[in-house]
Amino acid sequence: MKKSKLSLLLILTLVLSMFLAACSGGNKNEGTDKKEGGEKAPKEQLADEQVLNILESSEIPAMDSVLAEDVIGFTMISATTEGLYRLDPDQKVIPGVAEAAPEYNDDKTVLTIKLKKDVKWADGSPVTAKDFVYAWQRAINPDTASPYGPYFMEGKIKNASEIVKGEAKIEDLGIVAKDDHTLEITLVRPIPFIESYLTFPLFYPQNQKFVEAQGDKYASSAATLISNGPFKMTKWDGPTATEWVLEKNDNYWNAKDVTLTKINFNVSKDPQASANAFTAGEADITPKLAQAAILSQYEGDPALLRYQEPSIFWIKMNQTNPALKNENIRRAIALAVDKQALVDDVLANGSIPANFVVPKGFTFYEGKDFREKSNEFLKTNKEEAKKLWDKGLQELGVKEVKLVYVGGDTETSKLSDAFVKDQLEKTLPGLSLEMNAVPFKIRIDRENNKDYDLLFGGWGPDYADPMTFMDLWLTGGSHNNMAYSNPEFDKMIQSANENTDLAKRWKTLQDAEKLLLEKDVALAPMYQRSVNLLIQPNVKGFAHHAFGPDYSYQWIKILK
Amino acid sequence: MAKYLLQRFIYMFITLFVVASLTFFLMKLIPGSPFNNFHKLSVVQQNILLDKYNLNDPVPVQYFNYMKNLATGDLGVSFQFNNTPVSELLARRIGPSAILGVQAMIFGSIIGIFLGAIAALKQNSWVDYTSTFLAVVGKSIPSFIFAGLLQYYVAVKLGWLPVMLWRGPEYSVLPTIALAMFPLSIAARFMRTEMIEVLGSDYITLARAKGASFWQISIKHALRNALIPVVTVLGPLAISLMSGSLVIEKIFAVPGLGEQFVKSISTNDYPVIMGTNLLFALLFVVVILVVDILYGVIDPRIRISGGKAK
Numbered sequence: 001m002k003k004s005k006l007s008l009l010l011i012l013t014l015v016l017s018m019f020l021a022a023c024s025g026g027n028k029n030e031g032t033d034k035k036e037g038g039e040k041a042p043k044e045q046l047a048d049e050q051v052l053n054i055l056e057s058s059e060i061p062a063m064d065s066v067l068a069e070d071v072i073g074f075t076m077i078s079a080t081t082e083g084l085y086r087l088d089p090d091q092k093v094i095p096g097v098a099e100a101a102p103e104y105n106d107d108k109t110v111l112t113i114k115l116k117k118d119v120k121w122a123d124g125s126p127v128t129a130k131d132f133v134y135a136w137q138r139a140i141n142p143d144t145a146s147p148y149g150p151y152f153m154e155g156k157i158k159n160a161s162e163i164v165k166g167e168a169k170i171e172d173l174g175i176v177a178k179d180d181h182t183l184e185i186t187l188v189r190p191i192p193f194i195e196s197y198l199t200f201p202l203f204y205p206q207n208q209k210f211v212e213a214q215g216d217k218y219a220s221s222a223a224t225l226i227s228n229g230p231f232k233m234t235k236w237d238g239p240t241a242t243e244w245v246l247e248k249n250d251n252y253w254n255a256k257d258v259t260l261t262k263i264n265f266n267v268s269k270d271p272q273a274s275a276n277a278f279t280a281g282e283a284d285i286t287p288k289l290a291q292a293a294i295l296s297q298y299e300g301d302p303a304l305l306r307y308q309e310p311s312i313f314w315i316k317m318n319q320t321n322p323a324l325k326n327e328n329i330r331r332a333i334a335l336a337v338d339k340q341a342l343v344d345d346v347l348a349n350g351s352i353p354a355n356f357v358v359p360k361g362f363t364f365y366e367g368k369d370f371r372e373k374s375n376e377f378l379k380t381n382k383e384e385a386k387k388l389w390d391k392g393l394q395e396l397g398v399k400e401v402k403l404v405y406v407g408g409d410t411e412t413s414k415l416s417d418a419f420v421k422d423q424l425e426k427t428l429p430g431l432s433l434e435m436n437a438v439p440f441k442i443r444i445d446r447e448n449n450k451d452y453d454l455l456f457g458g459w460g461p462d463y464a465d466p467m468t469f470m471d472l473w474l475t476g477g478s479h480n481n482m483a484y485s486n487p488e489f490d491k492m493i494q495s496a497n498e499n500t501d502l503a504k505r506w507k508t509l510q511d512a513e514k515l516l517l518e519k520d521v522a523l524a525p526m527y528q529r530s531v532n533l534l535i536q537p538n539v540k541g542f543a544h545h546a547f548g549p550d551y552s553y554q555w556i557k558i559l560k
Numbered sequence: 561m562a563k564y565l566l567q568r569f570i571y572m573f574i575t576l577f578v579v580a581s582l583t584f585f586l587m588k589l590i591p592g593s594p595f596n597n598f599h600k601l602s603v604v605q606q607n608i609l610l611d612k613y614n615l616n617d618p619v620p621v622q623y624f625n626y627m628k629n630l631a632t633g634d635l636g637v638s639f640q641f642n643n644t645p646v647s648e649l650l651a652r653r654i655g656p657s658a659i660l661g662v663q664a665m666i667f668g669s670i671i672g673i674f675l676g677a678i679a680a681l682k683q684n685s686w687v688d689y690t691s692t693f694l695a696v697v698g699k700s701i702p703s704f705i706f707a708g709l710l711q712y713y714v715a716v717k718l719g720w721l722p723v724m725l726w727r728g729p730e731y732s733v734l735p736t737i738a739l740a741m742f743p744l745s746i747a748a749r750f751m752r753t754e755m756i757e758v759l760g761s762d763y764i765t766l767a768r769a770k771g772a773s774f775w776q777i778s779i780k781h782a783l784r785n786a787l788i789p790v791v792t793v794l795g796p797l798a799i800s801l802m803s804g805s806l807v808i809e810k811i812f813a814v815p816g817l818g819e820q821f822v823k824s825i826s827t828n829d830y831p832v833i834m835g836t837n838l839l840f841a842l843l844f845v846v847v848i849l850v851v852d853i854l855y856g857v858i859d860p861r862i863r864i865s866g867g868k869a870k
Contacts, residue, residue, distance in 0.1 A: 145612040150605045239641035240649050242815040268813040277723040280716045445591045
């Protein structure tokens, strides 16, 4: 491609615009066709063939529940394995291998869980309490080098931290099989969200006999996996495979509620191509599609599924920079960006402005969203921003501020970063930003080394509790990375960690969020992301989750 | 010939050694770690992981160990693919990439050489203009646009061929055509220029004077000589096609090496970066050798030292 760049760009733009125009025209027609077809068919009648074709955006890096560390792995593990509990389509915790909710001791640090007696592995052997003990011990064993094991257990499960440091034996981990069907779990401190925490695939059981018989080969292909869940993996050539198959597991304790007989998965990494395959009828569900250019083709189409996911994107402000140490400067930056325009015009994928750090629709106490009572903070206010900016500049005794802005290198992040730069520089006279668009790993590196002034980043939850977004900002916390420190905030987080009165704890966390944003302006939240994907309208019962596995397939029914 | 080959093999070996060493040290300059959620782990946990994969050793030690393993043919295991041996990974992924590359190469160069030759023989006629136009279009439209257009119109709208995936020969048609556009246009342009030059040379005039027919002159005398520069360009091009096109493989969901290689760099999957790079380097030196030998076959005037004239 040694052509002059200008002519290349010209042709590219021309052809691309033709291409896009053609696409949007075509799809609109097909959308209406489908709708008419759907109305004729009688409702709630099952299709003869309960087989689903799904496109995923990546291979499965790992199927070993103690080694997996990515969403696609979690999703497939949860489809094939039954843990103590799982999340239902409404994100409520329902029993899996456990018979019912745990029984707690008085200070809520010891959980006793009775297991169902009729849950079986695919080879017919029963799932026992020992299978859980084995998996948990394997996850914390330093020899396993599990990335998520220690991360999830330290500071929560008894002796986990000590085992990692080499100060306790692996057998001392706070999980004991009282008998074949009774588990006793000991926590370091009461954890209000422990039941949903236990739905995470890391805590699933493993069949010791099978794992040890397979040795190094365990979970390296479909043949070296053993299922006790709704589906079993019947085809998978290992982590490099770009296609795999799940089939209904007739041995599953709740097999009567599983309608699908087979799911074929294929990897497609190009979003437009995935949408094309969907339109041509070669796929029933696409991977997540984020690009506005693709989504605009499906606006109003019944096949487009859109929901808010609990991922928040924000601008971190590094207070080692003297200008950003100034509260007025920080507040000016936080108020200066038109977040509504950012989500409507730039992202255009259903994302919503974030005036908070704990996402909407994520955590609930007695049926009420954490956000419902919490106020919104740092709403866009350009005039106020200007005033505060001038005041801040005066306090600093300067006329100009130059800041290094670190952002992502994907198409979407480049667009939104350009928008943010424009908004900030136009609203705040004297501010100039040096933009650094870097790949994800490098951004993490620069974040850890505090090598930035402003940084566009985000966070997704690891468990269903506001704390997963709040303890990030503790003084010296490993994710703080912006020299933010407020002893009052630290105290609130600590008290929320120790408080067993759930209502009070909730209130403390809400107050802490207010302190963090409204008073300290530690960071500038920008938006909460939306998920968009295409799913054939006759596919019902598709469930999506906020953390751990992305989706559950076991409640899906294909209608005629 | 044997002496020549031996000499070439020694050079190839040195080239590969230099490539391996350079890649190794350059790769270590990439910031970040090969583990997905490294930033979430505590320092103790990070060290457990680094120790397990010997990433805490000083870089020269790591280099020495790698080269030692390489000498025994051990390419190590992939990080992103949960300890899958790199050799297995490459063996699995090279297939689709190579099939696409070879098909595109054959399709593209045959059509391209044909177009270029016709254009030269019928210089300044409508045939010439049409083929030049096609060549320019083929070279200037980026392959992802062309692939996207093919996919949308031929597969989605007309439904003649599958949209994506890799399950049989019919699945390779669209990606092959999309991938062939570049070699096609290169071959056509080079062929036309060379052919015009050859047709104007003295020996062609002599052949004409001897009363050789139009086709005899075109095919026996002109085409063969005009092929030399085309082969020179197409050789290395074949490598870049066979080593997998990131864009084409992504759009048609082909399980090849292209996307894989790019991802290995962005995820710091050191063994995969090394393995893939070495594989490409090996292919490259081999193809260059083959091209050099081919010269002698195509043009009798070029002889490798020690060879006997027929």
